[in-house]
Amino acid sequence: MTVLSSVLDPTSADYAAAGEAMIGKLAELDAEQAKAVAGGGPRYVERHHRRDKLLARERIELLIDPDSPFLELSPLAGWGSQFHVGASTVTGIGVVCGVECLIIASDPTVKGGTSNPWTLRKTLRANEIAKSNRLPIIGLIESGGADLPTQKEVFIPGGAMFRDLTQASAAGIPTIALVFGNSTAGGAYVPGMSDHVVMIKERSKVFLAGPPLVKMATGEESDDESLGGADMHARRSGLADYYALDEQDAIRIGRQIVARLNWRKQGPAPRAEVRPPRYAAEELLGIVPADLKVPFDPREVIARIVDGSEFDEFKARYGSSLVTGWAELHGYPIGILANARGVLFSAEAQKATQFIQLANRSNTPLLFLHNTTGYMVGREYEEGGMIKHGAMMINAVANSTVPHISVLVGASYGAGHYGMCGRAFNPRFLFAWPSAKSAVMGGAQLAGVISIVAKAAAEARGQAFDEQADAGMRAMVENQIEAESVPMFLSGMLYDDGIIDPRDTRTVLGLCLSAIANAPVEGTDRFGVFRM
Structure with missing residues (x-):
């Protein structure tokens, strides 16, 4: 393979200015993410701990393997809305007994873990990731159900959560529910539709209607424990498959369930020996200029994220504002498409189309590194067939069946966002750097x-x-x-799966590729009509 040569000068004034701007944006990002981590605030966190209960992230930490990473998804969901940052739930991918699982944990310190419209969107996105990547789903449940003032936005589309659980089970994707507290009303169907259910003595409460509603509807007198407690469901209804003594015991049982799944990945295994990049990840901080109108060479990014900084460029002399080529990342083969000078011309679109076809023939996942202002406009380019060539690239992206990962590094505007596999084109994962911007145009x-x-x-x-x-x-x-068009607004809308520190890009992509390998990686030779 060809080793990329870097010409980046970390001592230059331009690099220092870009790095300073990026560090400032990362500080803003840290402050917003801290709000999600803080949950409902000190008062509700302390009350939760006084009840001898673990926080959502504490439960996740005990569930996943010691010292293993947790790739949190959509941590800024709901940012800029009337709801708490994070949408009262934590989602992400973690390794449990050696198995990568999609974990969805209610945060009961935020309005009792109730589900608002952003909670629903975040959960449905997590389910989509689990389905497309064939990841077992573990729900850590303690929720008061729907946020009633916003029920009109939650009730009808919320049924998709239950549809997703049953379809996952039908597809052979295990679903596991660990019930730490309330799972009532519609939420009762989450354990009801899960393959494996763990309930906790004198803690779990699962019923379609609580004692007050039962009293109103039937006149029957009851209490939480007799109506939907763990003991009743373990002894009488049979809803509880496992009876835990406390939260730690429930997590222990959950880990045992995963260990007994006999889970096997169906995708390719990575190369045994992985070579790190030849250039420091720290240098990624100063590559993207603060002013996105100033171009930068994406090869400088590629050199700092791929194995050995080795990259075999495809059509290097043709369509030079789009860099395409082959590499490995954490031992996984990958094809890369990266915008070099923003605008996509006909040559770039045709080059991308052929490259995507080749990736599908070789069953190679694709990584899109965005920095585009869109397809070129003007009479000369219209006469040259810009529309049909741009449509050709979009056709290839839309019908490609190998896994796609997108990272918005710089600008991502107009139809260029579509051609580079934006959110609407269902990439397996989509992340953004703090420097990114995306809109119909500037x-x-x-x-x-x-x-x-x-x-x-x-x-x-x-x-x-x-x-x-x-x-x-x-x-x-x-x-x-x-x-x-700024990242936090777009992330709050769940148009990405999270904003990442540029220095973490290689690690995040490696985790994604490993998760993707749970499902078969298969390309297609079936595309729509390519207009000539």
Whole structure:
């Protein structure tokens, strides 16, 4: 393989400025993620501990193998909304008895772990990841059910959670429920539809209707324990498969269940000996300029994330604003598409299409590193077939069946976001660097388009154009687009699976590739019609 040569100068002023900007963004990110980790705040955390209960992340830490990583997903879900950052649940991938599992843990310190619209979106995304990557699902349950004031947004789409559980089971993906507290009303169907259920003595409460509602509906007098406690479900209803004495015992039993699954990965095994990159991950901090209009060479990123910094570039002299090539990452083969100078021309689109086809023939996962302003516009490029060539690339991405991973490193605008496998094209995982931005186009461009259209409309009506009002409108639109294109806003909307520190990129991608290998990696030769 060819070893990439780096020309990055960590002592330069440009590098220092870019690194300083990135560190500032990482500090902002840490502050927001700390809000999710803090749960409902000191008062509710202390009350939870006084009841001799573990926090959601403490439960996860005991569940996964000692000293193994936990890849948390969507930690900023709900950011910028009326709801708590993190959406009262923790999701992620962890290794339990040597098996990679998708873990969904309620955070009862946030409004009793109730599910709001963002909780639902976050859970459904976690289920999607489990299904596409064939990961056993472990639910750590303690929830008060739906957030009633927002029930209109939760009730009807919320049924998909139960659909996902039953479909996972039907697909041979094990589902395990460890019930630490309440799992009531609709939530009772989570253990009801799980393959394995662990309930805890005098802690677990599972019923379709609690004592007050039963009293109102039937006149029957009851209490929590007799109506839905662990002892009743273990002895009478049969809902509890395992009876635990306390939380630690429930986690021990959960680990035993996973150990007995006889789980086997169906994807490729990585190379036994993995070579680290030849360049320091720390240097990733200063590669992307603070001003995304300034280009950077994505090979500098690739050299710091792939094994041995070895990269066999494909069509290096053709379509040079898109870098494509083959590498290994933590021992897994991978094909990489990385934007070099932002704009995608016809040559880049055709190059990407062929490369994606080749990856499908060789059953090789694809990594997309985004920094694009979209496909080129203008009469010359329209005459040259830009639409059909861009459509060709999007066709290839949409119908490719090898796993895709996307990382938004810089800009990701317009149809270029689609061609580089944005969220709508179902990448197995999509992460963003703090430097990333994504929107239909840049704020200045969008405001300018609106201004031009408004001016033309005024002239057509024979009206004077108000330049002062137009300037105010442009400033307002630019500010709005800027606010809506930053990573924390997009992550809050669950348009990515998390914002990552650039220095962690190799580790995160390695964890993703390992998770992906739980399912078969199979390409396709079936694509839509490529217009010529």
